[in-house]
Amino acid sequence: MIISVASGKGGTGKTTVAVSLALSIENSQIIDCDVEEPNVHIFLNPEIQREIEVTTVIPEVDKEKCNYCGYCSEICAYNALSVIKLEGSGEVLLFPHLCHGCEGCILLCPDKAIKKAERIIGRVKIGLVDGVEFIEGRLNLSEVLAPKVIEKAKSFINPEKFTIIDAPPGTSCPAVTAIKGSHYCMLVTEPTPFGLHDLELAYEVTNALGVRAGVIINKSDEDSLIEDYCSKNNIPVLLKIPFQRQIAEAYSKGIPLIKVMPEYKEAFREMLREIR
Incomplete structure:
Protein backbone atom coordinates (compact mmCIF):
# COMPACT_ATOMS: atom_id res chain seq x y z
CA MET A 1 0.00 0.00 0.00
CA ILE A 2 1.24 3.48 -0.90
CA ILE A 3 0.23 6.41 1.29
CA SER A 4 1.30 9.94 0.44
CA VAL A 5 1.45 12.63 3.11
CA ALA A 6 0.79 16.05 1.59
CA SER A 7 -0.23 19.59 2.48
CA GLY A 8 -1.35 22.70 0.67
CA LYS A 9 1.34 24.74 2.39
CA GLY A 10 4.67 24.22 4.12
CA GLY A 11 5.10 24.04 7.88
CA THR A 12 1.94 22.11 8.70
CA GLY A 13 3.72 19.03 10.07
CA LYS A 14 3.75 16.83 7.01
CA THR A 15 7.18 15.34 7.74
CA THR A 16 6.24 14.84 11.40
CA VAL A 17 3.33 12.65 10.30
CA ALA A 18 5.25 10.79 7.57
CA VAL A 19 8.18 9.89 9.85
CA SER A 20 5.93 8.89 12.76
CA LEU A 21 3.80 6.67 10.54
CA ALA A 22 6.84 4.93 9.04
CA LEU A 23 8.27 4.25 12.52
CA SER A 24 4.94 2.98 13.87
CA ILE A 25 4.50 0.09 11.46
CA GLU A 26 6.54 -2.91 10.38
CA ASN A 27 7.98 -3.58 6.94
CA SER A 28 7.81 0.06 5.88
CA GLN A 29 9.76 2.35 3.57
CA ILE A 30 9.68 6.13 3.55
CA ILE A 31 10.42 8.14 0.43
CA ASP A 32 11.29 11.80 0.85
CA CYS A 33 9.91 13.37 -2.32
CA ASP A 34 10.31 16.93 -1.10
CA VAL A 35 13.41 16.98 -3.30
CA GLU A 36 14.04 20.72 -3.07
CA GLU A 37 14.12 20.66 0.75
CA PRO A 38 14.42 17.05 1.95
CA ASN A 39 14.47 16.78 5.74
CA VAL A 40 13.34 13.26 6.66
CA HIS A 41 17.02 12.33 7.16
CA ILE A 42 17.25 14.83 10.03
CA PHE A 43 14.74 12.79 12.05
CA LEU A 44 15.91 9.30 11.06
CA ASN A 45 19.70 9.63 10.65
CA PRO A 46 19.79 6.60 8.32
CA GLU A 47 22.86 4.69 7.28
CA ILE A 48 23.17 5.44 3.55
CA GLN A 49 24.03 2.32 1.58
CA ARG A 50 24.06 3.66 -1.98
CA GLU A 51 23.50 6.75 -4.12
CA ILE A 52 22.15 6.95 -7.66
CA GLU A 53 22.57 9.93 -9.95
CA VAL A 54 19.46 11.34 -11.62
CA THR A 55 19.95 12.59 -15.18
CA THR A 56 17.88 14.28 -17.83
CA VAL A 57 18.25 14.19 -21.60
CA ILE A 58 19.63 17.27 -23.33
CA PRO A 59 20.36 17.77 -27.05
CA GLU A 60 23.88 17.69 -28.46
CA VAL A 61 24.37 19.25 -31.89
CA ASP A 62 26.64 17.73 -34.51
CA ALA A 113 22.09 16.61 -36.56
CA ILE A 114 21.00 16.33 -32.89
CA LYS A 115 21.70 13.40 -30.63
CA LYS A 116 21.02 12.56 -26.99
CA ALA A 117 23.31 13.69 -24.21
CA GLU A 118 22.75 13.61 -20.44
CA ARG A 119 23.02 16.11 -17.64
CA ILE A 120 23.01 15.29 -13.91
CA ILE A 121 20.23 17.13 -12.05
CA GLY A 122 20.09 15.33 -8.72
CA ARG A 123 20.55 12.09 -6.84
CA VAL A 124 18.66 9.45 -4.90
CA LYS A 125 20.00 8.12 -1.59
CA ILE A 126 18.96 4.75 -0.19
CA GLY A 127 19.58 3.61 3.37
CA LEU A 128 18.18 1.84 6.41
CA VAL A 129 17.29 2.78 9.98
CA ASP A 130 15.42 0.81 12.67
CA GLY A 131 14.09 -1.60 10.05
CA VAL A 132 12.70 1.23 7.92
CA GLU A 133 13.99 1.57 4.36
CA PHE A 134 14.91 5.20 3.69
CA ILE A 135 14.83 6.73 0.20
CA GLU A 136 15.56 10.37 -0.48
CA GLY A 137 15.40 12.37 -3.69
CA ARG A 138 17.56 15.49 -3.77
CA LEU A 139 17.54 18.08 -6.54
CA ASN A 140 20.87 19.76 -7.26
CA LEU A 141 21.19 23.46 -6.53
CA SER A 142 19.97 25.75 -9.34
CA GLU A 143 18.03 22.92 -11.03
CA VAL A 144 14.28 23.12 -11.68
CA LEU A 145 13.20 19.65 -12.85
CA ALA A 146 11.98 18.38 -9.48
CA PRO A 147 9.43 15.95 -11.00
CA LYS A 148 12.19 13.95 -12.69
CA VAL A 149 13.99 13.42 -9.37
CA ILE A 150 10.69 12.54 -7.68
CA GLU A 151 9.90 9.98 -10.37
CA LYS A 152 13.34 8.42 -9.92
CA ALA A 153 12.89 8.20 -6.15
CA LYS A 154 9.46 6.61 -6.61
CA SER A 155 10.92 4.03 -8.99
CA PHE A 156 12.32 2.33 -5.86
CA ILE A 157 8.86 1.68 -4.38
CA ASN A 158 8.77 -1.89 -3.13
CA PRO A 159 5.30 -3.43 -3.55
CA GLU A 160 6.15 -5.85 -0.74
CA LYS A 161 6.51 -2.97 1.73
CA PHE A 162 4.19 -0.37 3.18
CA THR A 163 5.30 2.84 1.43
CA ILE A 164 5.04 6.32 2.94
CA ILE A 165 5.68 9.23 0.56
CA ASP A 166 6.57 12.59 2.08
CA ALA A 167 5.30 14.89 -0.68
CA PRO A 168 6.42 18.46 -1.37
CA PRO A 169 4.13 21.20 -0.01
CA GLY A 170 1.75 23.03 -2.30
CA THR A 171 -0.22 21.95 -5.37
CA SER A 172 2.23 22.44 -8.23
CA CYS A 173 3.88 19.81 -10.48
CA PRO A 174 6.23 18.33 -7.82
CA ALA A 175 3.36 17.71 -5.39
CA VAL A 176 1.17 16.21 -8.12
CA THR A 177 4.02 13.91 -9.22
CA ALA A 178 4.53 12.70 -5.64
CA ILE A 179 0.85 12.05 -4.88
CA LYS A 180 0.02 10.43 -8.23
CA GLY A 181 -0.30 6.65 -7.96
CA SER A 182 -0.93 6.61 -4.20
CA HIS A 183 -3.68 4.45 -2.76
CA TYR A 184 -4.48 7.10 -0.15
CA CYS A 185 -3.38 10.63 0.71
CA MET A 186 -3.16 12.14 4.18
CA LEU A 187 -3.62 15.90 4.00
CA VAL A 188 -1.97 17.62 6.95
CA THR A 189 -3.34 21.03 7.88
CA GLU A 190 -3.54 23.51 10.74
CA PRO A 191 -6.70 25.18 12.11
CA THR A 192 -6.20 28.64 10.59
CA PRO A 193 -7.85 30.46 7.68
CA PHE A 194 -4.59 30.09 5.74
CA GLY A 195 -4.49 26.37 6.54
CA LEU A 196 -8.08 25.94 5.39
CA HIS A 197 -7.47 27.80 2.13
CA ASP A 198 -4.54 25.58 1.17
CA LEU A 199 -6.31 22.43 2.37
CA GLU A 200 -9.09 23.20 -0.10
CA LEU A 201 -6.55 23.45 -2.93
CA ALA A 202 -4.79 20.23 -1.90
CA TYR A 203 -8.08 18.34 -1.67
CA GLU A 204 -8.97 19.47 -5.20
CA VAL A 205 -5.68 17.96 -6.40
CA THR A 206 -6.43 14.58 -4.80
CA ASN A 207 -9.89 14.63 -6.38
CA ALA A 208 -8.41 15.39 -9.79
CA LEU A 209 -5.97 12.49 -9.39
CA GLY A 210 -8.64 10.11 -8.15
CA VAL A 211 -6.83 9.52 -4.85
CA ARG A 212 -8.95 9.15 -1.72
CA ALA A 213 -7.93 11.49 1.08
CA GLY A 214 -8.35 12.18 4.77
CA VAL A 215 -7.26 15.06 6.98
CA ILE A 216 -4.86 15.25 9.91
CA ILE A 217 -5.14 18.42 12.01
CA ASN A 218 -1.78 19.42 13.45
CA LYS A 219 -1.36 22.14 16.12
CA SER A 220 -4.93 21.24 17.05
CA ASP A 221 -6.66 23.80 19.23
CA GLU A 222 -9.84 25.44 17.96
CA ASP A 223 -10.61 23.17 15.02
CA SER A 224 -14.17 24.13 14.01
CA LEU A 225 -12.93 25.88 10.86
CA ILE A 226 -11.37 22.68 9.50
CA GLU A 227 -13.99 20.33 10.91
CA ASP A 228 -16.86 22.23 9.30
CA TYR A 229 -15.15 22.04 5.90
CA CYS A 230 -14.44 18.33 6.29
CA SER A 231 -17.99 17.60 7.42
CA LYS A 232 -19.44 19.55 4.50
CA ASN A 233 -17.29 17.65 1.99
CA ASN A 234 -17.51 14.24 3.69
CA ILE A 235 -13.75 14.12 4.34
CA PRO A 236 -12.70 12.02 7.35
CA VAL A 237 -10.63 13.67 10.09
CA LEU A 238 -8.10 10.92 10.74
CA LEU A 239 -6.13 12.33 13.65
CA LYS A 240 -5.54 15.45 15.75
CA ILE A 241 -2.09 16.36 17.05
CA PRO A 242 -2.27 18.92 19.87
CA PHE A 243 -0.61 22.33 19.90
CA GLN A 244 2.00 21.53 22.58
CA ARG A 245 5.40 22.96 23.40
CA GLN A 246 6.81 19.46 24.03
CA ILE A 247 6.12 18.47 20.43
CA ALA A 248 7.62 21.67 19.03
CA GLU A 249 10.79 21.28 21.13
CA ALA A 250 11.25 17.68 19.97
CA TYR A 251 10.82 18.74 16.35
CA SER A 252 13.40 21.50 16.73
CA LYS A 253 15.89 18.88 17.96
CA GLY A 254 15.13 16.43 15.15
CA ILE A 255 13.34 13.95 17.43
CA PRO A 256 10.32 12.10 15.94
CA LEU A 257 6.94 12.63 17.60
CA ILE A 258 6.51 9.01 18.68
CA LYS A 259 9.87 9.09 20.46
CA VAL A 260 8.70 11.79 22.90
CA MET A 261 5.05 10.72 22.99
CA PRO A 262 5.05 6.91 22.51
CA GLU A 263 1.27 6.74 22.91
CA TYR A 264 0.96 8.14 19.40
CA LYS A 265 2.45 4.97 17.93
CA GLU A 266 -0.82 3.13 18.57
CA ALA A 267 -2.79 6.16 17.34
CA PHE A 268 -0.96 5.99 14.00
CA ARG A 269 -1.50 2.23 13.80
CA GLU A 270 -5.21 2.61 14.49
CA MET A 271 -5.45 5.33 11.86
CA LEU A 272 -3.85 3.01 9.33
CA ARG A 273 -6.27 0.22 10.20
CA GLU A 274 -9.18 2.57 9.57
CA ILE A 275 -7.77 3.62 6.20
CA ARG A 276 -7.23 0.03 5.11
Missing part, protein backbone atom coordinates in the same frame (compact mmCIF):
# COMPACT_ATOMS: atom_id res chain seq x y z
CA LYS A 63 27.96 20.86 -36.22
CA GLU A 64 29.13 18.89 -39.24
CA LYS A 65 25.55 17.84 -40.02
CA CYS A 66 23.71 20.97 -38.87
CA ASN A 67 22.75 23.51 -41.54
CA TYR A 68 21.36 25.97 -38.95
CA CYS A 69 17.85 25.89 -40.36
CA GLY A 70 16.42 26.86 -36.97
CA TYR A 71 13.68 24.21 -36.92
CA CYS A 72 14.78 22.85 -33.52
CA SER A 73 14.39 26.33 -32.04
CA GLU A 74 10.93 26.73 -33.56
CA ILE A 75 9.53 23.50 -32.12
CA CYS A 76 11.04 23.87 -28.62
CA ALA A 77 8.15 24.77 -26.32
CA TYR A 78 10.55 25.86 -23.58
CA ASN A 79 12.83 28.13 -25.65
CA ALA A 80 15.84 26.04 -24.67
CA LEU A 81 17.41 26.35 -28.13
CA SER A 82 18.35 29.41 -30.15
CA VAL A 83 19.88 29.24 -33.63
CA ILE A 84 22.07 31.97 -35.08
CA LYS A 85 22.60 31.62 -38.82
CA LEU A 86 25.60 33.40 -40.34
CA GLU A 87 26.86 33.44 -43.89
CA GLY A 88 28.42 30.03 -44.44
CA SER A 89 28.15 29.01 -40.78
CA GLY A 90 26.14 29.51 -37.62
CA GLU A 91 25.72 28.60 -33.98
CA VAL A 92 23.16 26.68 -31.92
CA LEU A 93 22.84 27.98 -28.35
CA LEU A 94 21.51 25.59 -25.69
CA PHE A 95 20.08 26.82 -22.40
CA PRO A 96 20.20 23.56 -20.43
CA HIS A 97 18.15 24.72 -17.43
CA LEU A 98 15.22 25.46 -19.74
CA CYS A 99 15.35 22.06 -21.44
CA HIS A 100 12.71 19.58 -20.20
CA GLY A 101 14.23 16.59 -22.00
CA CYS A 102 11.22 15.99 -24.25
CA GLU A 103 13.54 14.95 -27.11
CA GLY A 104 11.36 16.70 -29.71
CA CYS A 105 14.34 18.43 -31.30
CA ILE A 106 16.20 15.11 -31.54
CA LEU A 107 13.26 13.35 -33.20
CA LEU A 108 12.32 16.12 -35.62
CA CYS A 109 15.64 17.56 -36.78
CA PRO A 110 15.47 17.32 -40.63
CA ASP A 111 19.19 16.56 -40.93
CA LYS A 112 19.44 14.24 -37.89
